[in-house]
Amino acid sequence: MALIDWSKVTLTDPPQLPREVLRELKKGIDGTFREFSRGYGEAIENFFHPLLMFLKWFQDLLIETPWPLILVILGALSWWGSRSWKMVVGTVLAFLFIGWLDMWEDTMATLAIVSVATLLCIAIGIPIGILMARSDRVQAMILPVLDIMQTIPSFVYLIPVVMLLGIGKVPGLLAVMIYAIPPIVRLTNLGIRLVDKEVLEAADAFGSSYRQKLFQVQIPLALPNIFAGVNQTIMMALSMVVIAAMIGVPGLGVPVLRAVSNQYLALGVMNGLAIVAIAIIFDRVSQAFGKRLQKHREGEHGA
Amino acid sequence: MPDLKIKISDLYKIFGANGAAHVDKVRNGVGKTELLEKHGHVLGLQNINIDIFAGRIQVIMGLSGSGKSTLIRHINRLIEPTTGEIMIDGKDVLSMSDAELLHFRRFDASMVFQKFALLPHRTVLANTTYGLSMQGIEQSEAEKRASHWLERVGLGGFEDRFPAQLSGGMQQRVGLARALATDADILLMDEAFSALDPLIRADMQGILLDLQSELHKTIVFITHDLDEALRIGDDIAILRDGNLVQQGSSQDIVLNPADEYVADFTKDINRARVLTLGTLSHNEPSVDGIVLDSTLTLEQAMNDLAASEKEAINVTRDGQMIGQVTMRDMIYAASRVKAGDGDTVTYR
Numbered sequence: 001m002a003l004i005d006w007s008k009v010t011l012t013d014p015p016q017l018p019r020e021v022l023r024e025l026k027k028g029i030d031g032t033f034r035e036f037s038r039g040y041g042e043a044i045e046n047f048f049h050p051l052l053m054f055l056k057w058f059q060d061l062l063i064e065t066p067w068p069l070i071l072v073i074l075g076a077l078s079w080w081g082s083r084s085w086k087m088v089v090g091t092v093l094a095f096l097f098i099g100w101l102d103m104w105e106d107t108m109a110t111l112a113i114v115s116v117a118t119l120l121c122i123a124i125g126i127p128i129g130i131l132m133a134r135s136d137r138v139q140a141m142i143l144p145v146l147d148i149m150q151t152i153p154s155f156v157y158l159i160p161v162v163m164l165l166g167i168g169k170v171p172g173l174l175a176v177m178i179y180a181i182p183p184i185v186r187l188t189n190l191g192i193r194l195v196d197k198e199v200l201e202a203a204d205a206f207g208s209s210y211r212q213k214l215f216q217v218q219i220p221l222a223l224p225n226i227f228a229g230v231n232q233t234i235m236m237a238l239s240m241v242v243i244a245a246m247i248g249v250p251g252l253g254v255p256v257l258r259a260v261s262n263q264y265l266a267l268g269v270m271n272g273l274a275i276v277a278i279a280i281i282f283d284r285v286s287q288a289f290g291k292r293l294q295k296h297r298e299g300e301h302g303a
Numbered sequence: 304m305p306d307l308k309i310k311i312s313d314l315y316k317i318f319g320a321n322g323a324a325h326v327d328k329v330r331n332g333v334g335k336t337e338l339l340e341k342h343g344h345v346l347g348l349q350n351i352n353i354d355i356f357a358g359r360i361q362v363i364m365g366l367s368g369s370g371k372s373t374l375i376r377h378i379n380r381l382i383e384p385t386t387g388e389i390m391i392d393g394k395d396v397l398s399m400s401d402a403e404l405l406h407f408r409r410f411d412a413s414m415v416f417q418k419f420a421l422l423p424h425r426t427v428l429a430n431t432t433y434g435l436s437m438q439g440i441e442q443s444e445a446e447k448r449a450s451h452w453l454e455r456v457g458l459g460g461f462e463d464r465f466p467a468q469l470s471g472g473m474q475q476r477v478g479l480a481r482a483l484a485t486d487a488d489i490l491l492m493d494e495a496f497s498a499l500d501p502l503i504r505a506d507m508q509g510i511l512l513d514l515q516s517e518l519h520k521t522i523v524f525i526t527h528d529l530d531e532a533l534r535i536g537d538d539i540a541i542l543r544d545g546n547l548v549q550q551g552s553s554q555d556i557v558l559n560p561a562d563e564y565v566a567d568f569t570k571d572i573n574r575a576r577v578l579t580l581g582t583l584s585h586n587e588p589s590v591d592g593i594v595l596d597s598t599l600t601l602e603q604a605m606n607d608l609a610a611s612e613k614e615a616i617n618v619t620r621d622g623q624m625i626g627q628v629t630m631r632d633m634i635y636a637a638s639r640v641k642a643g644d645g646d647t648v649t650y651r
Contacts, residue, residue: 202420205379206434206485207409216433220424 037164048170055169059112059250063105070108071095078281082288091285094277103252103274110241110251110278113169117176117237122230125181129188129226130214139189146182154179154243162247172249176240183232191225192218227290231283238279308489308521309355309378314387316373316545319344322385335544347373348545351387355538357488358519362536364526364568370545371525375493378523379412380404391489409438413482417494419474421466427453427477428462434485445484452480456510472503476510483514492524496531508535529568533557533577541565554582575601575637583636584618584626592617592627601633608633 005018017025062070071092078091098107132139158175165171195218203217219226245253252271259268315326317338325333325344335346348370355361365371376382377389380396389396391411399407413434421430431449436442453459456476466474475495482490492511496504512535515522526532532539533553540550541564549561557577560566581597592615595604604616608630615629 196420198416198418198420199422201381202414202416203433204381205408205412205414205416205491206481207405207407207437209405212437217422221422223424 033160033163041164045165045170048165051173052168052170055112055116055173058116059109062108062112067099067104078285080289081285083292084288087281087285087288091281094281098274098277101270101274103255103271106250106252106255106271107274107278109249110238110253110275113173113176113244113249113251114234114237114241114278117173117180118230118234120173121177121181121184121233121237124177125184125229125233126188126226129185129229130192130219132185132189133192133218142185146185149178150182154240158243158247167248169249172244172247175247176237176244176249179240180233180236183236184226184229187225187229187232188222191222191229194225195221223293224290227286227293231286231290234282234286235279238275238282241275305359306357307354308357308392309353309523310388310390311351311353311355311377312388312390314351314374314377314389315349315385316347316370316377316382316387317344317385318347326386346545348377348384351545351547353540353547353550355521355523357521359537360515360522360524360535362524362526362532362539363542364529364532364539365542366527368544369542371527371542372493373545374542375491375523375525378489378491379408379414409434409485411487412489412491413485413487414491414493415475415478415482415495417497419466419471419478419498421474421477421481423466425465426462427458427464427466427469430466430477431481431484434481438485449480449484452484453477455483455514456480470503472499472507475499475507479507479510483518488521490520490522492522494525494527497526497528504531511535529572533572541568553577554579558582573602575605575633578636580604580616580618580628581620581625583628583632585628585632586626588617588624589615589627589629591615594619594624596620597625601637604628605630605633 003017003021004015006015009015016022074095075088075092078087079085081087095107098104128142132142154175157178158171161171161174165174199217199221200213203213208216241249241251242253242256245251245257252275255267255271258264259271315329316322317325317329319325320343322344325338325342328342329338329346329349333342338344338346351374353361363371363374373382377384377387378391378396380389380399384397387397391407396404396407422433425433428446428449431453432442432445435445435448440448450459450462453462453476456479458473458476458480461469461473466477469477475498478495482492496507499507508531511522524532524535533556536553538550539553539556541548541556541561543564549556549565551559554577556565557569557572557574560569578601579597580595580599580601583601584597592613593607593611594617595607597618597620608614608616615627617627618625
């Protein structure tokens with residue numbers, strides 16, 4: 001079978017695979033993947049079942065917890081992060097406003113998936129970043145994967161995820177994580193690689209093992225960068241809320257989708273702004289926390 | 304003679320993809336420039352042989368790029384040599400396993416760095432306990448010992464500050480306390496005072512000499528500053544392009560520079576502050592002179608002599624008269640004139 005249909009090639013039509021070959025190729029790939037998902041879909045789904053249960057439990061917990069308690073917890077969290085009364089008042093007011101406009105339940109669902117996604121990203125992303133920082137070869141292998149994860153349109157990887165796992169919270173969570181994990185990996189790697197060489201040499205000179213160097217020198221010194229990565233990961237997870245809603249993740253994305261298909265301007269804007277409010281609160285609190293981590297740099301000479 | 308502590312023999316370091324392949328070329332006289340241009344390798348050190356004695360301060364001096372920082376890093380194997388042998392207390396450092404090397408670095412050699420290399424996220428106290436915690440010493444005991452050393456270097460009361468809140472001189476005192484706290488026999492100091500301004504530097508040199516007079520550690524001290532080398536070094540080695548060009552006491556280096564390079568170094572120093580009466584002493588004690596000890600420098604002796612209104616000094620070593628030094632000898636020696644009128648001044 002010819003790989004190029006020369007009869008079709010002109011100055012405006014570049015050489016291409018014959019139509020029927022191309023069709024067979026696509027069919028072949030689709031068929032193989034479908035076979036795969038038929039064969040292993042259930043096993044994979046079972047593998048993720050505990051995660052699904054946890055997500056469900058966490059979301060129900062947030063929704064069923066009395067709202068005053070949630071406000072207290074959120075206020076306390078923002079105090080712990082930022083040590084600023086303004087932040088605490090702002091947080092409480094924003095969430096009261098969200099509740100007042102009847103978006104409480106969706107907001108809690110969004111908080112649930114974003115926090116679980118962020119925690120998983122941190123748990124998986126930081127070790128990967130550490131591995132990358134340790135070896136140039138691992139870095140060379142992982143960097144292109146991160147590039148793909150960040151640039152490939154989310155809809156494209158939604159297709160195989162949905163084929164494998166169907167519609168629901170877990171595929172939604174995976175989609176969010178694929179999009180949100182690269183910054184934490186990148187910034188962990190970068191942060192560790194940027195640690196002052198002389199300080200590392202000092203750690204070596206005093207007989208630190210790899211582990212001691214990692215936990216007592218590299219990670220603490222990379223924390224500001226790692227924290228910038230956490231912040232980015234949260235922001236990116238929030239920005240995936242609407243797309244996740246397309247594959248059945250409950251939350252603020254669902255009314256936005258409804259608003260798009262029905263041209264409900266007010267509904268769309270309100271829910272959109274609720275996402276923005278959460279994003280701003282998370283961003284400011286986590287940045288203030290990141291700054292506090294750098295407290296030792298205060299009074300630095302020539303800085 | 305004190306005990307031999309560190310013996311480095313036939314050490315070569317060639318940086319590049321395949322340094323070992325080029326050692327023979329260097330042995331056969333291929334120079335630094337040729338090695339770089341024709342073979343793409345950088346000559347770090349060549350044919351280094353040096354004996355460092357216990358309880359003494361060995362200064363290794365050279366300009367930047369001469370390989371002195373590379374050399375000191377071979378002693379605790381932060382840099383692996385291309386070939387050669389490093390024996391410390393009769394043990395071969397290069398054949399140590401990873402575990403033995405960790406143990407060696409934790410207990411036998413500690414290091415002070417040019418840019419201090421403190422951990423910015425830890426307090427002064429927590430920085431000083433770093434080496435102790437690597438030794439596995441319990442926290443409260445480590446803090447006790449660290450506080451003691453901080454006190455000794457004059458930083459008592461600064462335990463809870465962060466390095467960034469201290470001046471350069473104070474940061475280096477932390478570096479020194481951190482190194483001393485491990486109680487290692489060997490102290491490696493890589494341009495430890497070079498980043499400090501002159502007054503603070505002199506101050507730190509004083510602290511180091513004070514501590515050394517009581518601790519008697521084996522100190523390897525890297526510097527590019529001859530004044531510093533002469534002030535603190537018991538033995539001085541001079542490196543040029545990875546080669547040891549001269550080894551000796553401060554008196555040797557000043558009086559008999561091995562080549563132009565060393566002579567250039569010694570050109571601008573205050574010779575009267577380096578040379579001692581013992582070095583110049585000759586002939587029989589004179590009848591009409593004051594009595595001074597052989598370890599005094601010319602500068603100190605000139606003062607005393609001028610005040611006494613006499614012309615000669617009778618030099619004693621351990622109470623024994625060993626010879627005389629005249630005013631004329633001292634003027635010659637201080638002013639770089641090699642020999643007198645054929646009669647008096649003879650340098651070993």
